[in-house]
Amino acid sequence: xxxxxxxxxxxxxxxxxxxxxxxxxxxxxxxxxxxxxxxxxxxxxxxxxxxxxxxxxxxxxxxxxxxxxxxxxxxxxxxxxxxxxxxxxxxxxxxxxxxxxxxxxxxxxxxxxxxxxxxxxxxxxxxxxxxxxxxxxxxxxxxxxxxxxxxxxxxxxxxxxxxxxxxxxxxxxxxxxxxxxxxxxxxxxxxxxxxxxxxxxxxxxxxxxxxxxxxxxxxxxxxxxxxxxxxxxxxxxxxxxxxxxxxxxxxxxxxxxxxxxxxxxxxxxxxxxxxxxxxxxxxxxxxxxxxxxxxxxxxxxxxxxxxxxxxxxxxxxxxxxxxxxxxxxxxxxxxxxxxxxxxxxxxxxxxxxxxxxxxxxxxxxxxxxxxxxxxxxxxxxxxxxxxxxxxxxxxxxxxxxxxxxxxxxxxxxxxxxxxxxxxxxxxxxxxxxxxxxxxxxxxxxxxxxxxxxxxxxxxxxxxxxxxxxxxxxxxxxxxxxxxxxxxxxxxxxxxxxxxxxxxxxxxxxxx
Ligand SMILES: NC(=O)c1ccc[n+]([C@@H]2O[C@H](COP(=O)([O-])OP(=O)(O)OC[C@H]3O[C@@H](n4cnc5c(N)ncnc54)[C@H](OP(=O)(O)O)[C@@H]3O)[C@@H](O)[C@H]2O)c1
Numbered sequence: 255x256x257x258x259x260x261x262x263x264x265x266x267x268x269x270x271x272x273x274x275x276x277x278x279x280x281x282x283x284x285x286x287x288x289x290x291x292x293x294x295x296x297x298x299x300x301x302x303x304x305x306x307x308x309x310x311x312x313x314x315x316x317x318x319x320x321x322x323x324x325x326x327x328x329x330x331x332x333x334x335x336x337x338x339x340x341x342x343x344x345x346x347x348x349x350x351x352x353x354x355x356x357x358x359x360x361x362x363x364x365x366x367x368x369x370x371x372x373x374x375x376x377x378x379x380x381x382x383x384x385x386x387x388x389x390x391x392x393x394x395x396x397x398x399x400x401x402x403x404x405x406x407x408x409x410x411x412x413x414x415x416x417x418x419x420x421x422x423x424x425x426x427x428x429x430x431x432x433x434x435x436x437x438x439x440x441x442x443x444x445x446x447x448x449x450x451x452x453x454x455x456x457x458x459x460x461x462x463x464x465x466x467x468x469x470x471x472x473x474x475x476x477x478x479x480x481x482x483x484x485x486x487x488x489x490x491x492x493x494x495x496x497x498x499x500x501x502x503x504x505x506x507x508x509x510x511x512x513x514x515x516x517x518x519x520x521x522x523x524x525x526x527x528x529x530x531x532x533x534x535x536x537x538x539x540x541x542x543x544x545x546x547x548x549x550x551x552x553x554x555x556x557x558x559x560x561x562x563x564x565x566x567x568x569x570x571x572x573x574x575x576x577x578x579x580x581x582x583x584x585x586x587x588x589x590x591x592x593x594x595x596x597x598x599x600x601x602x603x604x605x606x607x608x609x610x611x612x613x614x615x616x617x618x619x620x621x622x623x624x625x626x627x628x629x630x631x632x633x634x635x636x637x638x639x640x641x642x643x644x645x646x647x648x649x650x651x652x653x654x655x656x657x658x659x660x661x662x663x664x665x666x667x668x669x670x671x672x673x674x675x676x677x678x679x680x681x682x683x684x685x686x687x688x689x690x691x692x693x694x695x696x697x698x699x700x701x702x703x704x705x706x707x708x709x710x711x712x713x714x715x716x717x718x719x720x721x722x723x724x725x726x727x728x729x730x731x732x733x734x735x736x737x738x739x740x741x742x743x744x745x746x747x748x749x750x751x752x753x754x755x756x757x758x759x760x761x762x763x764x765x
Contacts, residue, residue: 369402
């Protein structure tokens with residue numbers, strides 16, 4: 255990877271959780287890997303009055319707590335924080351922006367960063383349509399006449415529904431060019447998601463099979479074993495569909511289903527994933543009733559520990575109808591995927607934490623070695639594990655040694671952990687560096703965000719309008735409501751239940 259161009263990184267929401275847990279450790283990692291530019295500084299902003307020195311101390315504590323650097327050296331961390339500054343401001347108060355501009359101008363001179371700035375919005379989403387406009391009002395979006403580039407990283411969620419997503423895009427695009435906007439979807443920053451493209455487009459053996467003729471169905475599962483933690487208030491208004499499906503899981507589906515791009519240039523790739531989103535078959539209300547199952551976790555005892563139900567969580571209504579689980583069946587109506595169901599499943603308080611894609615290939619046209627084996631067992635599967643134990647596994651049939659012709663399924667697998675000298679960069683490290691080098695490939699473009707909302711909107715509308723549609727309960731620690739199984743209608747075909755051999759704490763599951 256190349257060193258980034260000189261710039262200043264301004265973080266809005268620098269006293270928040272994301273900055274602490276992800277952003278500062280990621281920027282520090284970039285420094286350790288010599289990927290930061292020579293001339294670089296950070297300005298953190300927040301509404302508590304702090305001196306630069308106070309803020310640096312906080313960032314040192316943050317590094318000690320959240321950096322995954324095994325040999326974190328005090329001197330390195332101290333050198334890193336010496337170019338971090340702080341400005342107090344209320345982001346919603348227009349009169350606080352000149353103070354930021356003054357500090358930015360001073361530091362640009364001091365560090366010689368040539369006017370290049372990244373503004374990172376790590377704030378509540380209600381401010382995504384406010385801060386960029388105030389920056390523009392005070393001329394901080396100006397990149398004319400050699401004033402340096404200005405880029406904006408915007409966290410998720412991007413909009414609350416189709417209309418608000420469109421309105422936010424329209425507001426931003428009034429003051430910024432599309433290529434200044436970096437809508438982050440940290441799933442795209444995951445090494446294993448990028449590897450899907452490399453697996454598909456650098457191997458001759460997969461692509462000829464990657465279509466309706468050979469693939470029976472595709473399954474995308476993203477399970478979390480934790481509940482809503484202390485984000486009950488946020489989650490009440492969001493739910494699993496908005497929180498996971500509209501963005502992360504549709505983006506993964508886009509990478510699985512896209513056509514090979516003509517080049518590996520940002521817009522060439524994003525044009526192809528956009529076509530996938532535009533080809534998603536719109537759901538009618540009847541489709542939603544039939545093909546989307548929602549659930550909510552209830553109390554249970556998991557590995558001896560009493561787990562509260564969703565409705566008992568802080569910030570959650572006692573009669574909440576917010577889904578903590580969703581499973582859906584969708585179709586991509588295009589030449590390649592006509593008739594192939596894509597199943598997506600995500601939820602909280604499931605048995606473990608795992609995200610994976612399973613490509614289920616069709617069985618052989620004639621079952622020579624034994625009829626009546628379940629379809630799941632007799633088909634080849636390609637399992638792309640996104641997290642944890644990142645890797646790829648191919649399941650295929652092999653003769654059981656001995657007399658007769660009994661077939662058993664065996665695995666050919668690759669684990670990233672086998673690459674002893676390589677560590678997987680954290681998603682935020684990769685994405686921050688991409689923005690620093692002006693590469694927007696792994697960020698969501700305005701049209702893609704809107705296309706994803708267009709697919710999800712009828713589901714939200716149907717749930718809102720038709721109160722008869724059930725929200726199924728499931729005990730915490732299980733794989734969600736049993737009704738999710740009915741989505742897959744064929745006999746002998748079920749979801750893959752990963753991690754049959756869970757570790758004692760339920761956290762580690764083998765590929
Ligand atoms: N945390 C994660 O791992 C994560 C992951 C993915 C996406 N995100 C997204 O990233 C964004 C930030 O998340 P977070 O978890 O860091 O939230 P957070 O902990 O609530 O941080 C937001 C920060 O913004 C500050 N803030 C809010 N309104 C402000 C205002 N008017 N003026 C000045 N400061 C203001 C808050 O200050 P106060 O504390 O004073 O209110 C807080 O320090 C959210 O949109 C979230 O959806 C977070």
